Amino acid sequence: MSLEGGMKCVKFLLFFFNFIFWLCGLALIVVGVLAQVSLHQTIKMKDLSASGAPIVIIGVGVLIFFISFFGCCGAWKENYCMVTLFSILLSLVILVQIAAAIAGYVFRNKVSAMVHDSLSDMISLYGNSSAEFKSSVDALQEQLKCCGVNGSSDWGDFRPDGISVPDSCCLNVSLNCGVRAMADAAKVNQRGCGPVLEELLKKNILWVIVAALVLAFVEILGVVFACCLMRGIRSGYEVM
Structure with a gap:
């Protein structure tokens, strides 16, 4: 029983x-x-x-x-x-x-090499890409509060002046806020998206x-x- x-x-x-x-x-x-x-x-x-x-x-x-x-x-x-x-x-x-x-x-x-290569491609293609592609890059930088791969200087070819970055790099995003503000830490995020995204991916993989x-x-x-x-x-x- x-x-x-x-x-x-x-x-x-x-x-x-x-x-x-x-x-x-x-x-x-x-x-x-x-x-x-x-x-x-x-x-x-x-x-x-x-x-x-x-x-x-x-x-x-x-x-x-x-x-x-x-x-x-x-x-x-x-x-x-x-x-x-x-x-x-x-x-x-x-x-x-x-x-x-x-x-x-x-x-x-x-993860480090993968993120670096992917972000580098995104930045190099940003100027001649579709609005949807640009929107995805901007969303990434806004959400992660970062700019470029290793830092804001990665956007040196973004405009002819060499010191402008996309508006999505700004601490407070607004129209033309990134113009001639690449090295201005009071306006633009100086930390690159590479280290931020690498840390996020490694943490998620571990979980x-x-x-x-x-x-x-x-x-x-x-x-x-x-x-x-x-x-x-x-x-x-x-x-x-």
């Missing part, structure tokens, strides 16, 4: 964990989409690996979203095949997440790595519960 009660507890714990996995999968999809949109709206990444990270997050989210469905149905109906498939697929997802966390840790060392490892630990518990339920079903115990 105690075993019957234990199996019933495992069944509902597995169902509960799968509901949590389902929410986590949905959250990963949303985070991945927002990250991808943010990258394209604020900075035009030259390195394709930057866009690869949000795509991986979306992919893992979609997998968890559908795998949790198998787990919920298998646990509720006590279907041995569905619970087995769930445990196998979830184990594969855990391996992918651990690999992605390791890749993210290694990738963070490339993603931590979240992936925590989620992997929770998923391991889900696999353990699935294996316990599989054993109970296979042994012919009534778990309802």
